[in-house]
Amino acid sequence: MVRASQRKHMINTLGKSIRQDIIRQAIDTGDAGDELSSDEDSDDEQDQEDEAEGLLAIFEDKVRALMAIEANRYLGPRARVVKGPEDNAYYLDVESFFNLCERLASNPIFHNNSTCPQRPVAEQMMVTLNRLGCHGNGVSVGMLATKYRIAEGTVELYTDRCLMAILGLKSDLLCWPDSNAHREVSEGFGEVGFDGCVGLIDGTLVVLSTCPGKDGADYYNRKGSYGITTLLACEQQKNIRYAYTGWPGCSHDHRLTNNSGLSRRSLDFFGAGEYLLADSVFTPTTTVVPAFKRARNRGLSDEEHDFNRHLSGVRVALRTA
Structure with a gap:
């Protein structure tokens, strides 16, 4: 069930009250005409006029309130919402990228002490960030392997190494x-x-x-x-x-x-x-x-x-x- 807003509720309530006042006024006017036709004078005629003026003032206040609410889309003041950053604000800039690679370069996971050294940390991190920053088909190991001209197993290996190295910084940064x-x-x-x-x-x-x-x-x-x-x-x-x-x-x-x-x-x-x-x-x-x-x-x-x-x-x- 759709929940009505407070503004809609107030508009419906005021509209219903105004319609009831109009019907009541029409009935009272008809009754007053019948009394005048019978030539009967009332001692409290002045009191009735004062009461009618008071009811008319209340009726006018209701109409003004209804017009004011309908003229504004919101009941309360609208605070300006700060615009969110663009998508590129979340991109890792070049300087931060190389700072991260430099900080991770000393991690033993990137040194295998063999005659066949690993690729530079920057290249492994580039593949890893590309994989983490994609979704759907873009995260496919096969597509990344074709893009960087490496084996599919190498994509997995680069990702595992970089993630383990980044997690090693947790105690220092978090x-x-x-x-x-x-x-x-x-x-x-x-x-x-x-x-x-x-x-x-x-x-x-x-x-x-x-x-x-x-x-x-x-x-x-x-x-x-x-x-x-x-x-x-x-x-x-x-x-x-x-x-x-x-x-x-x-x-x-x-x-x-x-x-x-x-x-x-x-x-x-x-x-x-x-x-x-x-x-x-x-x-x-x-x-x-x-x-x-x-x-x-x-x-x-x-x-x-x-x-x-x-x-x-x-x-x-x-x-x-």
């Missing part, structure tokens, strides 16, 4: 901030009205190119694809500070949160009064403050709408991280 860093982050969120907030949390889906061979149905998600559910937490500067992944695509964000270290070992991550901001799919806890969720057969109050609108503007950082 770390939870200390108390001093938390204080700085909290001050930043305090400027926008969220004192004690130390980050943002949300779930995302890592899309898989094919259905997994084992328990494949569990990886089918609500967006009609196969994927892995991942829980991410970041700060205002879009630096990801926590990642919890590996769950099949059918898993709910709330389930991941309950099984993550953020919930099981909350004292290791949060101090007194510290919390993360989330959307309405999360359940409120001492360390997670989500948006208000619309209850069944009941709308949100104006204060709850204002809070959700303000929260969504702050959470844009996580969507683009």
Whole structure:
């Protein structure tokens, strides 16, 4: 069943009330004519006129309110939404590419100590990023092998090496901030009205190119694809500070949160009064403050709408991280 908006509900209510007032006024006018035709004078004629003027003023207010609502598409003020970055903003630029290759060059996985050395790290990383950045037919091992003129097994080998080397950087790049860093982050969120907030949390889906061979149905998600559910937490500067992944695509964000270290070992991550901001799919806890969720057969109050609108503007950082 289609849910009517608050604006539509107000238009229908005012329109119905105005029609009832018109019918009532027509009936009262007819009754007044009958009384005049009988030449009967009433002592409270002045009171009736005052009452009629009051009803007329109320009727005019209803008409003005209806015209004002119909003249505007939205009831409340519309905040300007920041335009999202273009697709090329997510591309790895040349400088970052070579910085990554230089950082991974010392990893033992790229050195086999044989008379037949491996190809340069940059070439292996180029094949890997090409494979990770494609979907559908573009991720085919055969097409990549033809494109780079290498064997299909070599494509798999390059990908495995680069992924293992990148994962080796996890402990250096993906770390939870200390108390001093938390204080700085909290001050930043305090400027926008969220004192004690130390980050943002949300779930995302890592899309898989094919259905997994084992328990494949569990990886089918609500967006009609196969994927892995991942829980991410970041700060205002879009630096990801926590990642919890590996769950099949059918898993709910709330389930991941309950099984993550953020919930099981909350004292290791949060101090007194510290919390993360989330959307309405999360359940409120001492360390997670989500948006208000619309209850069944009941709308949100104006204060709850204002809070959700303000929260969504702050959470844009996580969507683009």
